[in-house]
Amino acid sequence: MFSVKNLDKTYPTGQHALKGCSLDIDNPQIVAIFGPSGAGKSTLIRCINRLVEPSSGEVFLDDLELTGLKGKDLHNARRQMGMIFQEYNLIERLTVMENVLSGRLGYVGFFNAMFRRFPQDAVDEAFSLLERVGLKGYHNQRADALSGGQRQRVGIVRALIQHPKILLVDEPTSGLDPKTAMIIMQLIKDLAIEKGIPAIINIHDVKLGQDYADRIIGMADGVIVFDGPPSKVTAETLTMIYGEEDWSKTIRKVEDEEE
Amino acid sequence: MTEIQPAIWKRFSKKQSLERYGIEFVLLLIFIWATQSVDIYWPFVTDAPAQAVDLLHRMTPPSVVFIKAIIPSMIETINIATLSTIFAVILSFPLAILNARNTTPHPIVQMVARVIIVTSRSVNELVWGLIFVVFFGPGVVAGVAALTMRSLGFMAKLVSESIEEIDHGQVEAMRATGANGAKVFIFGVLPQVMPIIIGTSIFRWDINIRQSSVIGLVGAGGIGILLTSSMNMFKWQNVSMILISIFVVVLAGEYVSATVRKKLT
Amino acid sequence: MSDTGASTVWKRDHFIKNPILRWIVILVGSAYLIYAINDMNFNLDRMRTGWPRAVDFFQRMFPPDYSRWTMIYKGVFESLQMAIIATTVSIFLAIPLSLAAAANISVKFVYVIARAFIVLARSFPPILVAIMFVKAFGFGPFPGILTLSFTALGFMGKLLAEAIENIDKGQVEAVRATGANWFKVQLYGVAPQVLPRYVGLSIYLLDINLRASTIIGIVGAGGIGGALFNAFHRYEYDTALAILIAIIVIVLVMEFISSKVRSRLQ
Numbered sequence: 164m165f166s167v168k169n170l171d172k173t174y175p176t177g178q179h180a181l182k183g184c185s186l187d188i189d190n191p192q193i194v195a196i197f198g199p200s201g202a203g204k205s206t207l208i209r210c211i212n213r214l215v216e217p218s219s220g221e222v223f224l225d226d227l228e229l230t231g232l233k234g235k236d237l238h239n240a241r242r243q244m245g246m247i248f249q250e251y252n253l254i255e256r257l258t259v260m261e262n263v264l265s266g267r268l269g270y271v272g273f274f275n276a277m278f279r280r281f282p283q284d285a286v287d288e289a290f291s292l293l294e295r296v297g298l299k300g301y302h303n304q305r306a307d308a309l310s311g312g313q314r315q316r317v318g319i320v321r322a323l324i325q326h327p328k329i330l331l332v333d334e335p336t337s338g339l340d341p342k343t344a345m346i347i348m349q350l351i352k353d354l355a356i357e358k359g360i361p362a363i364i365n366i367h368d369v370k371l372g373q374d375y376a377d378r379i380i381g382m383a384d385g386v387i388v389f390d391g392p393p394s395k396v397t398a399e400t401l402t403m404i405y406g407e408e409d410w411s412k413t414i415r416k417v418e419d420e421e422e
Numbered sequence: 423m424t425e426i427q428p429a430i431w432k433r434f435s436k437k438q439s440l441e442r443y444g445i446e447f448v449l450l451l452i453f454i455w456a457t458q459s460v461d462i463y464w465p466f467v468t469d470a471p472a473q474a475v476d477l478l479h480r481m482t483p484p485s486v487v488f489i490k491a492i493i494p495s496m497i498e499t500i501n502i503a504t505l506s507t508i509f510a511v512i513l514s515f516p517l518a519i520l521n522a523r524n525t526t527p528h529p530i531v532q533m534v535a536r537v538i539i540v541t542s543r544s545v546n547e548l549v550w551g552l553i554f555v556v557f558f559g560p561g562v563v564a565g566v567a568a569l570t571m572r573s574l575g576f577m578a579k580l581v582s583e584s585i586e587e588i589d590h591g592q593v594e595a596m597r598a599t600g601a602n603g604a605k606v607f608i609f610g611v612l613p614q615v616m617p618i619i620i621g622t623s624i625f626r627w628d629i630n631i632r633q634s635s636v637i638g639l640v641g642a643g644g645i646g647i648l649l650t651s652s653m654n655m656f657k658w659q660n661v662s663m664i665l666i667s668i669f670v671v672v673l674a675g676e677y678v679s680a681t682v683r684k685k686l687t
Numbered sequence: 688m689s690d691t692g693a694s695t696v697w698k699r700d701h702f703i704k705n706p707i708l709r710w711i712v713i714l715v716g717s718a719y720l721i722y723a724i725n726d727m728n729f730n731l732d733r734m735r736t737g738w739p740r741a742v743d744f745f746q747r748m749f750p751p752d753y754s755r756w757t758m759i760y761k762g763v764f765e766s767l768q769m770a771i772i773a774t775t776v777s778i779f780l781a782i783p784l785s786l787a788a789a790a791n792i793s794v795k796f797v798y799v800i801a802r803a804f805i806v807l808a809r810s811f812p813p814i815l816v817a818i819m820f821v822k823a824f825g826f827g828p829f830p831g832i833l834t835l836s837f838t839a840l841g842f843m844g845k846l847l848a849e850a851i852e853n854i855d856k857g858q859v860e861a862v863r864a865t866g867a868n869w870f871k872v873q874l875y876g877v878a879p880q881v882l883p884r885y886v887g888l889s890i891y892l893l894d895i896n897l898r899a900s901t902i903i904g905i906v907g908a909g910g911i912g913g914a915l916f917n918a919f920h921r922y923e924y925d926t927a928l929a930i931l932i933a934i935i936v937i938v939l940v941m942e943f944i945s946s947k948v949r950s951r952l953q
Binding site for chain 2: 212214235238239240241242243244245246248250252253254255256257261265266267268269273276277318321325331
């Protein structure tokens with residue numbers, strides 16, 4: 164249902180961020196991407212929905228090849244991929260409802276967007292999704308009045324209201340406290356399962372990733388160095404991804420389970 | 423500024439103080455050049471206090487009845503300020519978009535926008551007034567056009583700077599939803615720069631109130647026309663009344679502007 | 688407001704929430720706009736007669752005529768001299784003025800007088816001040832320098848007084864605690880804190896004064912503005928354009944120097 168083939172990205176600065184990455188996702192699963200800062204996780208995710216232009220390679224969403232798309236075709240393709248951001252990236256000065264409905268921008272005309280006239284079914288869906296993530300009654304609050312966890316819930320709803328075929332999630336928990344981080348990860352996982360869509364999640368919290376993902380991809384220096392289930396992640400794998408360190412504490416839980 | 427310097431401790435090293443003295447010396451030379459060569463007729467200067475007292479004497483008491491002529495003219499002045507601000511806000515908006523590094527469609531377009539902005543800002547409203555009086559003849563239209571031209575660059579510069587400073591993450595999020603450029607702009611950019619646009623507009627209105635009282639000197643409408651004619655007829659008591667009215671209106675404008683800006687932001 | 692399952696209406700909150708007040712604002716606003724635009728007496732006839740004049744104007748403007756080069760550079764130099772003298776005068780006078788207008792240093796009586804002077808100097812556009820000085824003292828750079836000094840003093844006095852009001856009190860207290868007298872407290876407790884701002888403002892002031900000095904000549908107060916005004920009145924638009932270009936160039940050069948120096952100071 165989704166695949167990336169030989170994706171390569173060199174920035175104008177000369178930085179070679181992606182070196183021929185390939186991956187296939189055949190069923191709705193939660194894929195966590197591990198890797199140190201600068202490994203290319205963020206670039207990979209942004210090359211998929213073309214917020215960053217890949218230098219070469221192919222991306223397939225169902226049978227649609229994305230890297231050659233332009234203009235309206237590109238916008239229509241992007242609207243099938245929901246994205247959730249590290250810094251939430253909500254429109255700070257607008258209300259929660261406007262932020263949620265902005266997920267439908269790809270579906271409405273310019274003037275309707277300008278005067279905030281969104282179809283009633285979108286509004287209904289927005290209300291029910293807000294209730295689903297525990298933000299009932301918050302629709303007229305301004306985004307800058309919310310806490311980090313609440314903002315990320317709005318971010319999740321904004322992505323889901325696009326009716327995406329896949330979720331691209333970039334470090335969703337890095338600004339959150341450990342408990343809120345777990346709640347957000349659980350929410351993303353539950354909603355992805357509910358909607359029957361896969362999610363690709365960049366995350367540098369190894370334990371959190373192992374707890375919630377069905378599959379782990381490890382990246383180092385622009386190359387995919389590991390691809391397998393969380394149970395296969397060992398100290399050697401982490402050393403391969405992050406470099407030499409005492410990993411015994413981080414992965415004890417997995418080893419315990421295996422025993 | 424003079425430092426009291428004890429014998430052992432010195433604030434600046436020898437090179438530093440040499441540099442400082444050098445700069446001070448050059449500045450002094452420039453000042454001496456300016457005062458020596460400036461074309462001042464010195465008897466005017468020595469005579470100045472007497473002349474000032476004389477003029478003040480002729481200006482008192484201000485003619486209160488003249489207020490009847492001042493009020494309609496003052497309303498016209500305020501109208502010029504308000505209309506030109508509105509026009510400038512509307513026109514400056516596309517100009518700001520074309521000029522901002524992150525929203526300009528093309529570097530050449532940006533260059534053109536920059537030239538318009540620089541010209542608008544560096545030509546004084548009185549000069550714009552002179553030009554538009556040639557176009558439209560004397561009157562309010564020329565005044566509105568002049569102040570619009572002057573405010574345009576001011577607004578566009580500040581707004582385009584604020585567009586350049588927006589949080590790019592919000593733009594990225596809107597792009598990710600599949601919105602096209604125009605829709606990304608109204609959701610990702612506009613809400614972020616709106617407070618700046620409103621604040622700058624009100625601030626510019628405040629400035630324009632001041633300037634619209636002046637452009638009448640070149641025939642571009644407003645209270646300045648009344649001022650010029652009163653002076654030409656040596657009606658000094660009317661002149662002083664006009665000056666008092668301008669003072670009051672300018673202060674009122676400043677007050678309104680400050681209050682509204684505080685309320686909105 | 689939102690019942691589960693049922694279709695719920697959502698409308699964006701209005702900017703002014705009270706509907707009566709909102710409509711009053713909208714109505715009064717649009718009525719004023721209609722009146723003000725109407726009052727401009729703008730009509731197409733004038734546009735039609737204005738158009739050929741505008742075309743003629745531009746045709747006569749190009750190419751700019753630099754044949755009166757000596758007149759232009761004399762005017763520019765005079766503007767520069769006026770700006771330099773006025774800036775020097777006002778940055779020195781601004782020191783006592785700002786001390787008098789700083790609420791944390793001054794005494795009430797002096798404070799009120801100083802603030803009143805600042806308000807007066809700041810409220811009138813330089814051109815108006817210039818025209819009064821010209822009427823009182825005759826034509827030439829002298830009333831021009833007076834004008835620039837007066838308005839600049841208002842500007843500098845206000846900003847410097849604000850800088851003084853915002854200083855760190857602890858440093859002043861420390862100097863006072865050494866037993867220093869009033870003058871020494873200003874020199875060691877206050878001056879070092881506001882000095883960078885003072886220097887920065889002084890350069891900015893030169894920038895502002897130069898701009899103003901190129902224009903007040905229109906009412907006879909010296910500088911290049913007079914030449915510009917005359918060129919317009921003699922319909923010598925090509926000379927006017929040459930002067931205008933000269934003005935824009937020196938204003939931009941000064942702005943560039945001013946911003947460079949100020950950013951180096953920070």
